[in-house]
Every structure is written in C-alpha cells, then in structure tokens.
Amino acid sequence: MRDAAIIGYAQGPQYRYAGAANESELIMPVVRRVMEQVGVGQQDIDFTCSGSCDYLQGAAFAFVEGLSALATVPPIKESHVEMDAAWAVYEALIKIWTGEADLCLVYGFGKSSPGELRTVMALQLDPYYHVPLWPDAISLAALQARAMLDSGAISERDMAEVVARSRANARANPNAQLKGNPGIEELLAEPGFVSPLRRHDCPPITDGASAMIVASADVAARYCKRPAWVRGIDHRMETGILGARDLTRSPSTRIAGEKAGVARGKVDLAELHAPFSHQEIILRRELGLADAVPVNLSGGALAGNTMMAAGLDRIGFVAERIINGKADRGVAHATSGPCLQQNLVAVLEA
C-alpha cells in the first residue's frame, strides 16, 4: 500500500448563523482557498469526496447542492458520505491506496442554524423504540456526563477546565466561534442547562465548511514541502442501543487508536472531536494520551462545531501544524452518533 499525505487544509469562518448564505456559498470560498494554498485547480483533482447530512438542511440531496460549488464540467469522479467528512478523508485514502487517484479534494459542510439541532439529532436513534421518546442530543450527552461523574472518573471542575482551555486556545484560531479566557470558578458559577451540563459544556450551533487536499506519495512532494503523512487510520462502530453501552468508556476509540498506532511514537499534539466537555476526558483516556500532550489547540468542537466538518477539522488542524513545521507527530479523532458511538483515529507524521 503506497503512502498518502494531507497537503492542504482550509477552514471557513464558523458562524452562529450564516444568514441567507446557502451551502454552496459556504463551500466555495474554502475549496478555492485550499486549492490556491496547494496550487491546483479542479482539473488536477482525480477524486472528490464530501461529507454532509440532509437532515441539517432539511431537504434531500444537500450534497447535490454542495456540488454546485465546484467546477463539474467536464464531469468529475466523486462520492459522498452521509457522515462527518473525516470519513470522506477515509474514502479518499482508499481511492489513493487502490491506485485510482493521486490527488483528492475532500470537503465537509453543515448549516445547522435553521433547524432545532438537538431535537433533529434524536432521529439518529432506533426509529421504533427510541425516537418516539424524542431524547434530544444534549440530554443524551448529559446522561453520559452523569455516568462519568457518578463513576468518580471526573468532577465538574474537570469539565470546566476542559472548557476554559478550549476557549483560551480558540483565541489563536481566527475562525473559532467561541473564544475567551474564562476562569474555572466563573464557569462553575454558571447555572445548569441540562444537568449536569452547563451551556458551556455543550458545543455551539455552527454554520460553516472546511476543505482538504489529500495526495499520494507519488505527487505529494510536488505540491507540499512538508506533507502530513497518514501513518495510521482506523474507525470503529459501537452498538446503537445506549443502554447496552458503558457510557463512561469508548472501546471503539480504544481499538481505532491501537490500530492507527497512536502509541508507536511521541505525540506532539492531539485534536479530539469532543462536542461535550466530558467527552474529551473519555477520549484522552482511551487513546492513552499523556497529561503533557496538548489537546485541541484549535479550541476544538466546544469553540465551533460545524456538523459534518468538525471531525474533518480535527484532522485538518493536526495536518496544518505538521505542514507548518510546528509539530512532527499528531493524533486526530472524529466522532459520529450519540455519546461517541462511532470513532475514527488518524496518526499524522511529518
């Protein structure tokens, strides 16, 4: 299997409400930026893959609309996952590994502002037994946080520390939606939202898009001085029945981390797709990251959570720091489904 690397990444501004801008208008600027960064045009791309979800737009075929952001005449080789675009990166890598593509464009986008996101997300559950109860996404995450607190694994202070660090780190990310320098006591003094979660333990509603270019070893050096090589990548699923899971653990993250080879070298930084503060602690533990490893220098999903792009963003931020020479080896993680049901882990190296 030949090597593959990430050679470019662009994140768009993360808005609470993108107004009348449609999905294509969110995608077009980031696709253009990543192509300019790498120095390629659509005609150079062998394969394009995107990640999006119809239920965010509230209409079938969101990705068809998304495609109008690209130059598609002559027609392009293309696919789409109805998932976070981190899995579109995986599909692009598979294409490179088969030898059918050398240069791939990946993008993810979501405009969550028009709907009631937390309620819409309930539709991810068993449609016959669970959906009729309408357990919303925040309430499910709260159940998980409660299980974590009850198990003694964390305290509310630990959760507040994740939030404070995330907001402080986000100050260095011009696209981040929520940034600042809140004190722990200040955060703990805020009222409960869905117990035990406070509002700041939950991700913001975000409209946005991100794009990435993935290349085979045959062409990566032509476009990028210091590619971020994908040394390992794996993803795993868990049962959809919440009651059958120990919500304080994430065995799928653990397997994916082992398969991706997280422990095979020093980790300079990690970007973990933890939409809720307590989830970062679960992920960190399952990946076996040392306390000294900086996590979510971008601010993470707590500072901006573009649905279907937030996992791609984690891979993108690690790649960007490697490409810019600020790190040599990093771990990126993406998640899908309620309470970290499905997880992807990638190890990138200079």
Next chain:
Amino acid sequence: MANLAAVVGVGQTKHKSKHKDVSMAGLVRQAAERALADAGCEWKDIDALVLGKAPDMFEGVMMPELYLTDALGGNGKPVIRVHTAGSVGGSTAILAANYVQSGVYNRVLTVTFEKQSESNATWALSPRMPFVPHVNAGAGGFFAPYMRQYKEKYGAPDYIGCMVAVKDRLNACRNPYAHLQIPNIDLAMVQQSPMLWEPVRFLESCPSSDGACALVIANEQLALRAPNKPAWILGSSTRSDGTMYAGKDNVHPQSLIACARDVYAKSGITNPRKQIDVAELYIPFSWYEPMYLETLGFCGEGEGWKMVESGATAMTGDMPINASGGVLSSNPIGASGMLRFGEAALQVRGMAGEHQVDGARLAIGHAFGGAHSYYAMWAVSADKP
C-alpha cells in the same frame, strides 16, 4: 496496481410495496444473511461494513448506520455510509470493492436498502426550500421533458416505451424477488394505463418498493476458495456533474459517457454490444432504455429505439437488458443500483435462476442518480483477469 476483488455473495429481499413483516433492521439483515450464505461465511468473517442508501428522509432515520449496526454485525468494526442519490447502490458497491482492491480489507459486506413505505418519497424529493420555486413534480415530472426530447428528436414511435415496459415486466415474472409480477401484461395493457407525465404512462414507470440488497466482496485468495463461483470485478467508475448548466445534454449525458468509457477502458471492452453478454441498467422510466443503449455505446445515436423494436434487448435477443426485470419491476431506491450490480454478478456466476442468460460471461451493472448528474458502473466477469 490494485488487488483483485470479486463478488462471492449476493443477497436480496423480496421487493414489495410494504414490508410490514420486518423493521428496517430486519429488512437489511435478511439481505445480508442471504449474501453471507451464498458466500459461505459468517458475520465474524466480515472485516468491514459499507452501507448505502438514498435520502434519509425516505424513512425518517438520520444516518441510519448508527441504528442498523446491531442488525448488520457492525459493532466493533469499521462502518461507513455512502449517499450519492439514486446511484448510491452502485457507488456503495464500488467503495466496498475499493476496500478490498486497496488491500486494506480481505472480505467486506456491503448493504443498501430503502423502505419507502415508512415515508413518502415524492414528498421527500420535493421539499419547499427558501428562495427556490417549488416544483413538487417528483422524479417522473422532472425527467419527462427529456424523454419527450428524445422521442421527438429521433422520431421514435409512441409504442417503444410500452415495449420496454412489457419486456421488463415479463422478465420480472422469472425473478422471484421482483416486486411487480404481471404475467398477462401486453402492449395494449400498458397503452391503456393512465398517462402520468407525457410520454410516461403508469405502467411505464417504476414502482415504490421496500427492499434491500447485500454483496460480499472478497480478495483473490478468498474468492478462489468460495463455495460458489466468483464474479471478478474488472473495472468500476463514477462520474458526477451539475444539476443544470448551459449546454447540458440530458438525453445523452456527458457524465454517463465519461463513466462508461472509463469502465470499458479498465475492463478491456472495445465493442460493448459484442463483448457484453448481459447488462443490468438503471431504467426507472421506459424511455431510458433506448436513451441509455445509445449513451452506453450499444448502438449509434438515434438507433436505440430501433434496437428495442427489433427485440434485441429481450432475453432472447443478442443484447439482453435487465433480465431481472430491472428498476421498472422493483425500486427500493437506495438498493436499486446495487441490485443492478448484484444481478450482473449473478449472471456471470450462472446463478440467476429462471432469468439466467445462457452462457453469460461478461456483464455490466449501471446506476443513475440526481438529475442525470450521478453515475456509477462496473463490469464483472466469469473469467479471472
């Protein structure tokens, strides 16, 4: 270059209007179990799961792989979910093939489905969106003008579409899984059925079906050990373009021409009509058969309707199209493309039963989606390349 991959298991459910006997999970599991049985393997033998379906609004389940993982043995395994409009069944099978061709996985299960009775497809296809005029035409209303364009441009007689409908429905009577079984169908019955969207009559249109399809795809070593004959994947490809743009040819779409050329080049096909023994094409409305015969290079421009008229595309003709009954007889949308890919595999494995085309060794499967803007195809062979 890529490793070899072959289809070693094909499974499908009975396709029908309302599968009230099973849940969505039960439906996909039925198809998956049949594919595993054909492949002579068990759930533990599967390395990864590749799931595909058309819009989630067709059932009202958002990202259903999260719920279906339990029914499909996905827990603890890699699961991915593809969605490329109507072509999804094809592009899902292609990704599953790529999983094996890349060398990352040895044996994968790929499953597609639609349970249309859980919701209303025409509603889901015609949402009222801000700043966009509301058409509310469904798929038939959207495609009818292009079929009229074909018919008028090439002077095709009105009964050509009806002939396709009769042929596919008679083929379906030989396929126990097909949704529509109309053994007494004839030209007069189709001609007398109500006109829905000129020139498409009720019996020239695909049904709405509940159904699922599953394939097991394995690497060379495992395929050679499989209990039943493998269908070797010679080449596959996809093409996408915009819904509308100046100069777009909706009768002979540029995206399909490019997709077919790519598959033919990878598969060593230089004379499609002579080399390909049987084709399973995504024909949701009767008139797409003559249109696609031309676009896929089975005949010259404007000759497709004459090919239909001559009987060449019937089971007894020299270029049988949709021996299974095709999309006109069964249309679980998300699975419709994979059914074409899977039926092509069954033909070259000699396992198509009553609708087997004698001596079929090379077959193509084709899937179409969006506004002639998403295509997926593969070629499979009885002979190892």
